[in-house]
Amino acid sequence: MNRRSPSGAPLHEHDGRAPARPEPSRHHLSITFEAFHATHARKWLTYAYLHTGNEAAARQVTRSAYQQLGRLWPHALRQASVEAFAWSVLKERVVEWLYDHQQPTALTETAAFAVVTQALLRECQQQFALLESQLGLYAAIARLPERQCDVIVLRHVIGYCDGQIAALLGVDEVTVRSHASRGKRKLATALGIDQGTTTRGN
The missing domain is CATH 1.10.8 (Helicase, Ruva Protein; domain 3)
Incomplete structure (x- = not known):
């Protein structure tokens, strides 16, 4: 026997439709x-x-x-x-x-960007250590395509792991690693560095 709604219409237990997902409570929204x-x-x-x-x-x-x-x-x-x-x-x-504010990105001038140099020097110590000025590296990173620049910054400055970067950018980890690898190759080209060793370990 079918149950009935307050209006008298029958309530079918199985009408072929998935039950509506309950809206999250205000408390749940606040916590998340x-x-x-x-x-x-x-x-x-x-x-x-x-x-x-x-x-x-x-x-x-x-x-x-x-x-x-x-x-x-x-x-x-x-x-x-x-x-x-x-x-x-x-x-x-x-x-x-x-x-x-009619201002370009301040990546080149930002003091905190020195962390990028430290991280990349650890990976490519002999090559990047030969740079006459760190500003050349900063400017080169700022000129990278947007996704490659974001990956380098998110990895080496902000400290996100590849999985977190993938979630932020809406891509998979393979794509993150690809952006990082391509970015480093472009940096090497822009700075006149031998790419043979800069791509190892990516």
């Missing part, structure tokens, strides 16, 4: 958003600082990104990759800030 923020806050701030070259601006950019993400959080949780969706929000805020 706070957990995401705690995981990424420092690294997002570093990324924003690298591009703006100003701590106050970096805090402004990341605060704006998190405010937007907070408003969109229920939508973000329904995406195939929450990390990739959130990363796109941060990137948009960074690009918007640079456009509004």
Whole structure:
């Protein structure tokens, strides 16, 4: 016997449709958003600082990104990759800030970018140690295609592992490693370095 709704219409237990997924509670949304923020806050701030070259601006950019993400959080949780969706929000805020201030990325001038040199020197010590100026490397990294530049920065400056970078960029780890390898080859070419040894160990 079929149960009936308050209006008297029969309620079929099996009508061929999947039950609707319950909406997450406000408490659940708050907990997941706070957990995401705690995981990424420092690294997002570093990324924003690298591009703006100003701590106050970096805090402004990341605060704006998190405010937007907070408003969109229920939508973000329904995406195939929450990390990739959130990363796109941060990137948009960074690009918007640079456009509004008519300023190119500050990667070349940012003091924190020295970490990149240290990391790459460990991988290609003999070759990169011959550079007359670290600024040549900074400028070369800033001129890389966007994805290759992001991978180098996310890996060597911000400290994300390849799996985390893959989630942020919405690609697989093989693609991340490919971007890193191609980026290093382009850096070697731009800086006149023998590529035979710079590509080992990628």
